[in-house]
Amino acid sequence: MRVLFAGDCANVAANLARGLEGRGVSVSYVQKSLRDPDRPSDVVLYDKYDIVHVSYPFHLWKARLALKARHLVLHWHGSDARNYFVGWPVKKFLRERAEVNLVSTVDLNYWIPEGKHFLGCVDTSVFRPMPEVKKKKGLLEWGRGRSSVWIPHLQLPYYLNQFRAVEVFPSHGLSPKLVSVSALEAAACGLRVRHHPYMTRKWVIENAGVEAAASRLLGVYAGVGVE
Numbered sequence: 001m002r003v004l005f006a007g008d009c010a011n012v013a014a015n016l017a018r019g020l021e022g023r024g025v026s027v028s029y030v031q032k033s034l035r036d037p038d039r040p041s042d043v044v045l046y047d048k049y050d051i052v053h054v055s056y057p058f059h060l061w062k063a064r065l066a067l068k069a070r071h072l073v074l075h076w077h078g079s080d081a082r083n084y085f086v087g088w089p090v091k092k093f094l095r096e097r098a099e100v101n102l103v104s105t106v107d108l109n110y111w112i113p114e115g116k117h118f119l120g121c122v123d124t125s126v127f128r129p130m131p132e133v134k135k136k137k138g139l140l141e142w143g144r145g146r147s148s149v150w151i152p153h154l155q156l157p158y159y160l161n162q163f164r165a166v167e168v169f170p171s172h173g174l175s176p177k178l179v180s181v182s183a184l185e186a187a188a189c190g191l192r193v194r195h196h197p198y199m200t201r202k203w204v205i206e207n208a209g210v211e212a213a214a215s216r217l218l219g220v221y222a223g224v225g226v227e
Contacts, residue, residue, distance in 0.1 A: 001025050002050050003051045004027075004030070004053065005028070007030075007055040011123065012104070012120055015121040016210075022210070051073060052070075052072050052073070053075060054074050054094065055077060056077060057074045057080065057094045057095075060090060066097050072097050073099065073101075075102045076112055082111055100220060101115045102116055102118040102220065103116065103117055104118065105180060119179065119208050121208055122204060127157050129161065129201065134162065135163065135164055139194070140162075140163040140167070140191070141166075142182060163191055165193075166186040168186065168194075187199040187200060
């Protein structure tokens with residue numbers, strides 16, 4: 001099996017790609033465009049891939065990939081589905097060609113009714129408890145007010161480890177009860193996640209860790225006849 005991941009959100013595609021590679025799947029990954037200087041040299045052979053897995057499917061270069069894809073999987077993460085007017089001709093074209101639409105949170109079924117919920121994927125070797133980091137008092141209200149400042153992804157585990165508990169407020173005023181990647185990352189760092197008392201680090205590893213998510217994704221691919 002050969003899989004091309006096109007686009008990403010919150011490192012989910014990158015983590016999934018690494019998980020598939022660990023299972024012996026031939027994987028290429030391009031995040032920005034077909035001109036991405038970091039892209040694999042064989043990405044121009046996109047018609048040779050068994051699966052083209054597209055995240056944030058509203059860019060023209062992703063539509064170009066879909067033209068020759070043997071099997072197309074779309075992965076919707078949030079604003080790409082909610083904002084109807086952004087790239088809607090491309091989104092319409094891709095949805096008509098896709099064999100599977102995956103949605104990262106269940107609320108996205110309002111915009112993508114045919115979407116199958118696919119729990120996020122977290123690198124638990126990066127998002128992990130750090131006993132050496134001094135803890136602060138109080139609850140981190142992640143995504144609300146002052147806590148909504150942008151933090152580079154690789155620095156985020158250090159920031160989260162300053163707290164013991166978190167309540168994640170997704171964008172667009174959505175319910176903190178949604179199981180977002182941010183909630184999974186916090187739980188992977190050992191924080192208590194409000195509204196999700198079951199969500200321990202062990203639970204994240206077993207359900208949303210790189211290996212577990214790759215196994216779930218292979219099940220999705222098998223559903224379109226690719227194994």
